[in-house]
Amino acid sequence: MAIRIGILGYGNLGRGIECAVKHNSDMELVAVFTRRDPGCVRILTDHVPVYPIDRAPQMRDDIDVMILCGGSATDLPVQTPEYVKYFNVVDSFDTHAKIPEHFEAVDRAAKASGHVGLICAGWDPGMFSLNRLYAGAILPGGQDYTFWGRGVSQGHSDAIRRVKGVKDGRQYTIPVEAALEEVRSGKNPQLTTRQKHTRECFVVAEEGADLEAIREEIVTMPNYFADYDTTVHFISEEELKRDHSGIPHGGFVIRTGKTGWEDEHSHVVEYRLKLDSNPEFTASVIAAFARAAYRMQEEGQKGCKTVFDVAPAALSPLSGAQLRAQLL
Amino acid sequence: MAIRIGILGYGNLGRGIECAVKHNSDMELVAVFTRRDPGCVRILTDHVPVYPIDRAPQMRDDIDVMILCGGSATDLPVQTPEYVKYFNVVDSFDTHAKIPEHFEAVDRAAKASGHVGLICAGWDPGMFSLNRLYAGAILPGGQDYTFWGRGVSQGHSDAIRRVKGVKDGRQYTIPVEAALEEVRSGKNPQLTTRQKHTRECFVVAEEGADLEAIREEIVTMPNYFADYDTTVHFISEEELKRDHSGIPHGGFVIRTGKTGWEDEHSHVVEYRLKLDSNPEFTASVIAAFARAAYRMQEEGQKGCKTVFDVAPAALSPLSGAQLRAQLL
Numbered sequence: 001m002a003i004r005i006g007i008l009g010y011g012n013l014g015r016g017i018e019c020a021v022k023h024n025s026d027m028e029l030v031a032v033f034t035r036r037d038p039g040c041v042r043i044l045t046d047h048v049p050v051y052p053i054d055r056a057p058q059m060r061d062d063i064d065v066m067i068l069c070g071g072s073a074t075d076l077p078v079q080t081p082e083y084v085k086y087f088n089v090v091d092s093f094d095t096h097a098k099i100p101e102h103f104e105a106v107d108r109a110a111k112a113s114g115h116v117g118l119i120c121a122g123w124d125p126g127m128f129s130l131n132r133l134y135a136g137a138i139l140p141g142g143q144d145y146t147f148w149g150r151g152v153s154q155g156h157s158d159a160i161r162r163v164k165g166v167k168d169g170r171q172y173t174i175p176v177e178a179a180l181e182e183v184r185s186g187k188n189p190q191l192t193t194r195q196k197h198t199r200e201c202f203v204v205a206e207e208g209a210d211l212e213a214i215r216e217e218i219v220t221m222p223n224y225f226a227d228y229d230t231t232v233h234f235i236s237e238e239e240l241k242r243d244h245s246g247i248p249h250g251g252f253v254i255r256t257g258k259t260g261w262e263d264e265h266s267h268v269v270e271y272r273l274k275l276d277s278n279p280e281f282t283a284s285v286i287a288a289f290a291r292a293a294y295r296m297q298e299e300g301q302k303g304c305k306t307v308f309d310v311a312p313a314a315l316s317p318l319s320g321a322q323l324r325a326q327l328l
Numbered sequence: 329m330a331i332r333i334g335i336l337g338y339g340n341l342g343r344g345i346e347c348a349v350k351h352n353s354d355m356e357l358v359a360v361f362t363r364r365d366p367g368c369v370r371i372l373t374d375h376v377p378v379y380p381i382d383r384a385p386q387m388r389d390d391i392d393v394m395i396l397c398g399g400s401a402t403d404l405p406v407q408t409p410e411y412v413k414y415f416n417v418v419d420s421f422d423t424h425a426k427i428p429e430h431f432e433a434v435d436r437a438a439k440a441s442g443h444v445g446l447i448c449a450g451w452d453p454g455m456f457s458l459n460r461l462y463a464g465a466i467l468p469g470g471q472d473y474t475f476w477g478r479g480v481s482q483g484h485s486d487a488i489r490r491v492k493g494v495k496d497g498r499q500y501t502i503p504v505e506a507a508l509e510e511v512r513s514g515k516n517p518q519l520t521t522r523q524k525h526t527r528e529c530f531v532v533a534e535e536g537a538d539l540e541a542i543r544e545e546i547v548t549m550p551n552y553f554a555d556y557d558t559t560v561h562f563i564s565e566e567e568l569k570r571d572h573s574g575i576p577h578g579g580f581v582i583r584t585g586k587t588g589w590e591d592e593h594s595h596v597v598e599y600r601l602k603l604d605s606n607p608e609f610t611a612s613v614i615a616a617f618a619r620a621a622y623r624m625q626e627e628g629q630k631g632c633k634t635v636f637d638v639a640p641a642a643l644s645p646l647s648g649a650q651l652r653a654q655l656l
Contacts, residue, residue: 016587019587019588019589020587022589023468023469023587024468044589096656099652099653099656100649100652100653103652120656125656127462127466127597129655130462130640131599132655133640133641133643133644133651133655134455134458134616134640134643136644136655137616137619137640137643137644138455138609138612138613138615138616139612140351140352140645141351259344259347259348259351259604259605259608259609259612260347260605260608261346261347261350261372265604265605265608266604267601267602267603267604267605267609267612268600268601268602268603269455269599269600269601270598270599270600270601270602271459271597271598271599271600272596272597272598272599272600273595273596273597273598274512274595274596274598275593275595275596276587276593276594276595277587277588277593277595280587280588280593281466281587281595284466284467284587284595285466287466288462288465288466291465306652306656307640307656308639308640308641308648308651308652308655308656309639309640309641309648310639310640311636311637311638311639312458312461312462312465312635312636312637312638312640313461313636313637315461315462315465316461316464316465317465317468320636320637321428323461323634323636324427324431324634324636325427327457327460327461327464327636328424328427328448328453328457328634328635328636
């Protein structure tokens with residue numbers, strides 16, 4: 001029997017989950033829940049209903065795992081502890097500094113209800129975290145480096161759009177190739193913010209706007225751009241739409257470390273993602289962890305879990321024997 | 329209290345384990361066991377005894393995890409089911425085709441004795457397998473590629489040394505850069521053996537040997553070289569010793585796959601290892617899985633396990649709360 005999936009929140013991530021369910025033959029989409037008027041939400045899957053969010057608790061017996069597709073700032077801190085009362089849930093909470101607090105809140109509610117609440121699924125946090133853990137356990141005393149990009153940062157794109165005279169904009173975070181090479185060399189460099197990443201902005205200005213003033217305001221913007229080498233390109237609205245409407249992302253987790261009696265040997269462990277669609281890849285990671293969350297609860301586990309707590313075999317539709325024969 | 333480690337078999341891998349224990353402050357080396365005359369085995373750690381292998385079972389209460397450092401061809405199929413009667417064990421069994429059979433034998437013995445027998449720890453099988461599993465679960469319908477090298481193949485080096493007129497030799501397996509690039513492009517190429525790797529041989533010939541005959545015999549050798557583009561370099565014994573005495577290795581696991589309603593987006597997941605010392609890195613992986621094997625048995629688990637069955641958190645000396653705060 002297929003794992004019955006619900007989607008709560010239908011933006012880019014929710015649509016990505018819908019696509020991921022289509023790619024996993026052991027999963028079935030049961031319903032989409034929205035805060036908007038359900039009549040105005042068009043989804044891709046035929047014959048799957050869109051319901052108002054209030055209806056979710058009534059469907060507790062119809063859904064095995066509810067995927068929470070809200071934002072980390074205000075939605076998930078409330079939604080994940082709330083909906084784990086009724087369902088196994090998976091979220092992609094990504095405010096790194098608030099993870100311990102979020103974990104505790106979800107853990108309490110999940111233990112009380114007997115569900116599994118898997119938080120922080122995605123690629124960072126998520127697959128990048130796993131690679132930091134594995135490589136760190138193998139090479140104690142080594143050093144970790146995480147680079148992001150080339151990819152679109154929504155937060156920085158939003159910041160650009162708030163600048164006076166800017167009609168629209170898109171920001172790319174780009175890892176500095178020379179820094180990557182230095183890290184791979186095993187030299188354990190101390191890299192500043194500026195040395196690791198550059199930022200590239202594509203900006204559509206309003207007619208008659210002062211371009212130099214816009215550029216200056218962007219590149220000196222504290223927190224967002226001031227600590228980086230930032231390039232600003234002014235382009236037309238058509239160019240922005242034609243060349244910059246995708247949401248690519250990716251990055252690198254690299255650990256270097258030494259082995260040997262006198263630390264005489266160096267090793268480099270590198271994990272790289274190159275993603276055409278950030279939300280769809282995130283959704284694909286979530287789908288695999290939804291399978292695991294369902295299985296873990298079936299086995300009698302409950303409480304808050306993260307990617308660190310999931311035995312990899314639980315992510316795959318293959319049996320243990322198939323995995324050993326085909327992938328080990 | 330430290331995890332008490334025993335090493336059974338003291339070659340390159342056993343010495344690597346000894347170095348890894350030194351790098352992990354929560355582990356302690358209790359004894360090394362050898363089939364050789366213990367008086368002739370010099371180890372690196374002060375005050376740790378070397379015992380004849382027969383003595384191992386008597387030390388069942390003194391050792392938490394016994395690391396089995398024998399070969400996959402004849403040692404481990406016997407040793408792992410045998411020693412799991414007395415200890416939690418970890419091996420690096422790497423004959424891919426015989427893994428299911430090895431698993432069954434170890435599982436029976438481990439369940440009977442109440443221990444954990446963790447098999448196939450290392451990097452392939454091991455970390456490469458994990459990356460195949462994770463990426464496969466995230467991108468169903470995608471395609472996997474594994475490349476090895478640049479690194480020394482012991483089997484191929486041994487094959488060279490069996491050729492008439494060859495005094496010594498070393499073989500490197502090298503991934504073809506163009507093939508790597510084609511895979512990364514997401515084109516899902518069908519690659520032949522010859523297209524994926526080349527082989528490079530450094531050969532010390534006996535005095536007066538027919539070099540052209542040696543070269544011809546190597547490059548046409550079935551199973552080992554005939555299916556590859558192979559280059560043979562004749563060098564002096566001094567050059568071999570000076571330039572080729574290390575045991576570097578590494579490789580790449582790459583999965584490409586599509587997401588989106590109409591498979592409109594491509595993704596590349598790449599894991600790369602670049603290792604100065606193959607046995608020391610393998611040993612470092614084993615050490616992390618030894619920690620996990622110990623913890624799993626402490627929690628009441630028993631039987632044969634592989635890297636697929638180990639929740640990543642069990643590999644790290646950090647607590648769950650530390651991992652969430654520092655690495656997630």
